[in-house]
Amino acid sequence: MTRPIQDILVLLPMQDHHRDMLLKVAPAARVRSLKPQELTAQDLAQADVIVGNLDAEHLQQVQNAQLLQLNSAGVPKYYLQLAQALPHAVLCCASGAYGEAIAEHALAMLLMLMKRLHQYRDDQKQGAWNDHGMVPTLGGLRVLVVGLGDIGGRFARLCHLLGMTVRGIRRRPSAPPEGVEAVYTQDSLMEQLGWADVVLLSLPDTQDTRALMGREQFQAMKRGSYVLNVGRGSAIDQDALLWAVQEGIVAGAGLDVTTPEPLPPESPLWQEPNILITPHVSGGLHAQRTHDNIFEIAAHNIAALPDGPFQSRVDFATGYRA
Incomplete structure (x- = not known):
């Protein structure tokens, strides 16, 4: 008893x-x-x-x-x-x-990258009046949420409400939750990466998720797509991500998690203008x-x-x- x-x-x-x-x-x-x-x-x-x-x-x-x-x-x-x-x-x-706070943080990162606000912020510090050209809009974008738990589910609903089409990847087959048109298992990842304009990773650190996104996976993505990681840094091969951004496959990456943490000052990720890094602050007690x-x-x-x-x-x- x-x-x-x-x-x-x-x-x-x-x-x-x-x-x-x-x-x-x-x-x-x-x-x-x-x-x-x-x-x-x-x-x-x-x-x-x-x-x-x-x-x-x-x-x-x-x-x-x-x-x-x-x-x-x-x-x-x-x-x-x-x-x-x-x-x-x-x-x-x-x-x-954490779902509400982290989903909002991820959406804010996506908007900042898409609208080039990070570049305009950099220009502001230099007093530079520059036009960085055309930007995409949210309506009609295709979003793939990898890790459709509480955080991923919240992000999916936000995207759906803003006019995006959302699919999800889960460990096990399941009925699509609110705002998601279809759910796939991890063996469909490569195919779905080629469909998506935006990929959100919201995954724990497990043997099955480490380096889930490597060079092969980035090569399968649409040119000019966006990647967001709010789960664990281990899900992304960071060297492969840097390559994908520099090659223009990934137009922008928002990282609230990295490997290791803190990310060392000498990491080239800091200096890549189309990578936005926040120091694991989307959740916590913020x-x-x-x-x-x-x-x-x-x-x-x-x-x-x-x-x-x-x-x-x-x-x-x-x-x-x-």
């Missing part, structure tokens, strides 16, 4: 209304907010619920947790080893918390709504102990949502 929740350890910034959310579902619990550098072995050993991401060293000190609630949508690989160490623990990610969403997911999953249903529970075998 699962014991009552007595100790909730929170590792990310917590506002008063976030604490109230947790206490509403676990009124007898002690809710503590600690920074990673403040953690002790005793803190980790006695916690029934941990909200936030631990590093690998601290994770090994967890002994009795019933719920490990990540604050990230992706799952660090070392968490997947918990199946043996903590067989009764429930592992949940924060997928569902939007209040995202911050609130994480605690809402945590509160739901605490209330669901021990049998569920849980929101964004992680399959230890795959690293994806169960």
Whole structure:
């Protein structure tokens, strides 16, 4: 029999209304907010619920947790080893918390690249009154969303509302969600790359997704297309991307994620004028709504102990949502 929740350890910034959310579902619990550098072995050993991401060293000190609630949508690989160490623990990610903010960020990057706003911004710094020529419009563009989860699904709906035609790539066959005309599996990627004007990557870091976009895949794309990556930097071979941009196959690339992070100053990606880089800021706690969403997911999953249903529970075998 699962014991009552007595100790909730929170590792990310917590506002008063976030604490109230947790206490509403676990009124007898002690809710503590600690920074990673403040953690002790005793803190980790006695916690029934941990909200936030631990590093690998601290994770090994967890002994009795019933719920490990990540604050990230992706799952660090070392968490997947918990199946043996903590067989009764429930592992949940924060997928569902970030979709709105990241989808808006991706759309903003696309518009900036298409309308050449990055070039005009550079000209402004030089006091240069230049005309960079014709630009495309959104209506009628073909968008391929690779990774049609919460983030990809939100982006797809935005694109559909703006008059674009959207297709998706998923691991498994499924019915098309709202705003998507068709869903394909990864074995159709090459064919669909040749169809798309815009490719959004919203993928976790797994064996199947690393270097998914290499030189062969970029060669299959339409000349003058756009690439956006808001998942994990490992999905793109960055040398191949640089080649594709310089060859004009890719008219512009928006990267909120890179490999490694931070991207070293000497990386040639920084100096390519048609690559727009933001330092992994589309998600995180940059939007209040995202911050609130994480605690809402945590509160739901605490209330669901021990049998569920849980929101964004992680399959230890795959690293994806169960």
